[in-house]
Amino acid sequence: MPSAKVLETKKARVDELTELLKGSVSCVLVDYKGISVADDTALRRSLREANVKYFVEKNTMLKFAFHNIGMECFDEVLNGTTAIAVSADDQTAPARILGEYAEKSDGKFVLKAGAVEGEYFDSAKIMALSKIPSKEVLLAQLVGSLQGPIQKLAAVLQAVVDKENGEAA
Numbered sequence: 676m677p678s679a680k681v682l683e684t685k686k687a688r689v690d691e692l693t694e695l696l697k698g699s700v701s702c703v704l705v706d707y708k709g710i711s712v713a714d715d716t717a718l719r720r721s722l723r724e725a726n727v728k729y730f731v732e733k734n735t736m737l738k739f740a741f742h743n744i745g746m747e748c749f750d751e752v753l754n755g756t757t758a759i760a761v762s763a764d765d766q767t768a769p770a771r772i773l774g775e776y777a778e779k780s781d782g783k784f785v786l787k788a789g790a791v792e793g794e795y796f797d798s799a800k801i802m803a804l805s806k807i808p809s810k811e812v813l814l815a816q817l818v819g820s821l822q823g824p825i826q827k828l829a830a831v832l833q834a835v836v837d838k839e840n841g842e843a844a
Contacts, residue, residue, distance in 0.1 A: 685736070692732065692740035699761045701791045703769040703801055704749065707731070708756045709783035718776050722760055725768040729760040748795040752787040766791050767807050774805020 677685075696702060707715070722729040734753040741749045760769035770789060777784045789801045796804060 689736055689739045689743070692736060693743040695728070695761055696740055696744050699763050701766045701769055701789065702759055702761045703773050703789035704737075704752060704787040705758050705760070705773055705777070706756055706785040706787055707758045710780060714776075714780075718772070721772050721776075722769070725762070725772060726764065727760050727762045727769050727772065729758060729769075731756075731758045746790065746793075746795065749788060757787070767804055770796075770801050770804040771807065774802055777802070777805075 710718075719729055734755075734757050737757065737759065738750060738753050741747065741753075760773055762768045770786075770791075773784075773786060777786050786798045786801045786805075788798060789796045789804075791804065
């Protein structure tokens with residue numbers, strides 16, 4: 676039987692994880708076995724740059740934390756080696772970065788499952804989510820697609836003004 680001090684430490688860790696998950700907009704669970712230290716370091720750097728927290732955690736701790744927020748759906752994927760990536764402000768960043776890495780890893784790095792805005796995503800949905808560009812890229816594409824028609828409208832209006840000024844002279 677574990678001591679009271681050990682149990683208190685574990686309860687505190689579960690509470691930390693619960694608060695982290697409550698404050699996040701997305702999370703992704705991965706099976707990381709078989710990756711090299713260099714690859715792991717590069718992956719962690721990419722995640723840090725995107726403001727994504729990534730760490731290895733015991734499955735039982737994660738299970739309790741997910742239960743605390745009402746997401747029992749992760750129970751079946753919480754086995755083996757598990758790392759979690761959590762973002763507080765970008766819904767696609769963890770899936771995008773980890774999905775890109777999983778494609779390059781030849782099966783050594785596997786997306787298990789995830790959640791976005793409290794909705795459970797299985798591994799296939801997480802992989803599909805990883806294909807969505809970042810918010811900044813999507814906004815740039817929107818601006819680019821709106822810019823062409825606006826420029827054409829401005830040119831037509833300028834031509835009308837020039838024509839009226841030419842007739843008035």
